[in-house]
Amino acid sequence: MRISYFLPAGIIDNADFEEVGWSSEKIFEKTGIRQRHIAGEDEFALDLAAGAAERLFREHDIDKDRIDYLLYCSQSPDFTVPNNASILQFRLGLSKHIGSVDFSQGCTGFIYGLSFAKGLLLSDQAKHILLVTTDTWSKYIHKKDRSTRSIFGDGAAATYLCREDAQKIGAFVYGTDGSGAENLWVKTSGLRFRRGDTVVSEVADGSGNVRTEDNLYMNGPEVFNFSLRRVPEAVHLLLERAGLKMSDIDHFIFHQANGFMLERLRAKLDIPREKFRLYLDSVGNTVSSTIPIVLGNLYKENQLVSGQRVMLVGFGVGYSWIATLYTV
Amino acid sequence: MTRNDLLSEIKSVLQRKDDLSEDSVIKEIREWDSLAAVSIISLFDERFGVNFDDDAFGKMATIKDLIDVVRDKLDVA
Numbered sequence: 226m227r228i229s230y231f232l233p234a235g236i237i238d239n240a241d242f243e244e245v246g247w248s249s250e251k252i253f254e255k256t257g258i259r260q261r262h263i264a265g266e267d268e269f270a271l272d273l274a275a276g277a278a279e280r281l282f283r284e285h286d287i288d289k290d291r292i293d294y295l296l297y298c299s300q301s302p303d304f305t306v307p308n309n310a311s312i313l314q315f316r317l318g319l320s321k322h323i324g325s326v327d328f329s330q331g332c333t334g335f336i337y338g339l340s341f342a343k344g345l346l347l348s349d350q351a352k353h354i355l356l357v358t359t360d361t362w363s364k365y366i367h368k369k370d371r372s373t374r375s376i377f378g379d380g381a382a383a384t385y386l387c388r389e390d391a392q393k394i395g396a397f398v399y400g401t402d403g404s405g406a407e408n409l410w411v412k413t414s415g416l417r418f419r420r421g422d423t424v425v426s427e428v429a430d431g432s433g434n435v436r437t438e439d440n441l442y443m444n445g446p447e448v449f450n451f452s453l454r455r456v457p458e459a460v461h462l463l464l465e466r467a468g469l470k471m472s473d474i475d476h477f478i479f480h481q482a483n484g485f486m487l488e489r490l491r492a493k494l495d496i497p498r499e500k501f502r503l504y505l506d507s508v509g510n511t512v513s514s515t516i517p518i519v520l521g522n523l524y525k526e527n528q529l530v531s532g533q534r535v536m537l538v539g540f541g542v543g544y545s546w547i548a549t550l551y552t553v
Numbered sequence: 554m555t556r557n558d559l560l561s562e563i564k565s566v567l568q569r570k571d572d573l574s575e576d577s578v579i580k581e582i583r584e585w586d587s588l589a590a591v592s593i594i595s596l597f598d599e600r601f602g603v604n605f606d607d608d609a610f611g612k613m614a615t616i617k618d619l620i621d622v623v624r625d626k627l628d629v630a
Contacts, residue, residue, distance in 0.1 A: 255588055432586040432587055445587040445588070446594055447607070447608075447610075449591050450607075453594065485595075489595050493599075
C-alpha cells in the first residue's frame with residue numbers, strides 16, 4: 226500500500242502550556258508527546274484530507290483518474306450532510322464514476338478502512354481505492370482541559386490500495402463495547418443533545434480541567450483500564466486466528482494513544498522495544514491517522530522489508546477495538 | 554506482598570508526602586488526579602494482572618476499598 230500524510234502547520238509545544246501553569250517536562254513524562262500540530266481557525270478535516278491525498282498522488286506517482294472508490298474516515302467532519310467524501314471527490318477532481326462513503330471511527334478508523342478496502346477489492350467492486358483518515362479533534366477541545374489538550378493533535382493520512390495490497394491483509398479481530406461511550410465523547414456532537422439557545426456552562430473537574438458539553442470529554446483512567454483489558458486479548462486472539470506466535474511478528478503498530486499507555490501495553494505483552502513502533506512525540510495522538518502515519522514513516526525509512534509481518538491494533542473511542550495482520 | 558507493602562507502593566505511586574492509611578478517603582487525597590488513577594491502574598495490572606471493573610473507582614471510598622480489590626492475592630502480615 227502507498228501512504229502519505231499531511232499535518233497542519235500550526236504547532237503547540239509543551240512549552241506553550243507553561244503559560245497556563247502546566248509543566249512541560251511533566252507532560253512529556255506522562256504522555257510521551259512534545260508537540261502536536263493544530264489546524265488553523267479556517268482549516269478543517271477536508272483541507273487536511275485534500276493535502277494528504279494530493280501528496281499521495283505526487284509522492285507515489287499515482288494517477289488520480291484511476292481511483293474508483295473513496296473511503297473517508299473522520300469523527301470531526303466538516304459536514305454530516307452531505308458526506309465529506311463527495312466534497313473531496315470534487316475538490317480532488319476525481320472521476321465521477323466512483324463509489325464514495327464516509328464512515329465514523331476514531332482510533333480504529335484506519336484498520337476499519339483496510340477491512341472495507343479488502344472486501345471491496347477482493348469482491349471486484351473496486352480496483353483502486355483511496356482511503357482517507359482525517360481528524361481535527363483540537364476543535365472539540367477546551368483550551369483549559371489539560372487531559373485532552375496535551376494529547377491530541379490534528380492530521381490526515383491518505384492510503385492507496387489495489388488488489389495486490391488486499392491479498393496481503395490478513396485476519397481481523399473486532400470488538401465493540403458501547404457501555405464505554407460516555408468515557409470518550411463529545412456529548413453535543415450530534416442531534417440528540419443539541420442545545421437550543423441555552424447557554425453552555427463550563428465545568429471544572431476534580432483535576433482542574435475545564436470543559437463544556439460541547440467539548441471532548443475523556444475519562445483517562447477508564448479508557449486506560451479498557452485498553453489494558455481488551456488490547457492484549459485482541460492480540461492473542463488475532464495470533465490464534467492466524468496460527469502465529471508473537472515471535473512471528475516483525476513490527477507491532479498500535480494506535481498511538483499516549484506514551485504511558487503504550488509502554489504499559491508493550492510491557493504487558495512482552496513485545497521487544499525494537500519491534501514496537503512509536504511515533505507520537507512530534508505529532509501527538511492524531512486519532513484515525515496515528516497508524517498510517519507510523520506505517521508511512523516506516524515505508525519512507527525503508528524499514529519494511531517484503532515478507533515481514535506487521536500487526537496493526539486500534540483501540541479507543543466507542544469503545545471500539547480492532548486488529549489485523551499485514552504482510553509487507 | 555502484604556497489605557502494608559501495597560499501601561506503601563500506593564503512597565509512592567501517588568508521590569504523596571503526607572501519611573496514607575487504609576482509612577484515607579480517596580476523594581480527599583490531594584494527589585489523586587486522573588494521572589494518579591492511571592498510575593494505580595498500571596500498578597495493579599503489573600503487580601497482580603488485575604483489571605478494574607467498569608466504574609470501579611466510582612464505587613471506591615477509601616484506600617481500604619482499593620486494597621481489597623486484590624485482598625486474595627496478598628500475604629497475611
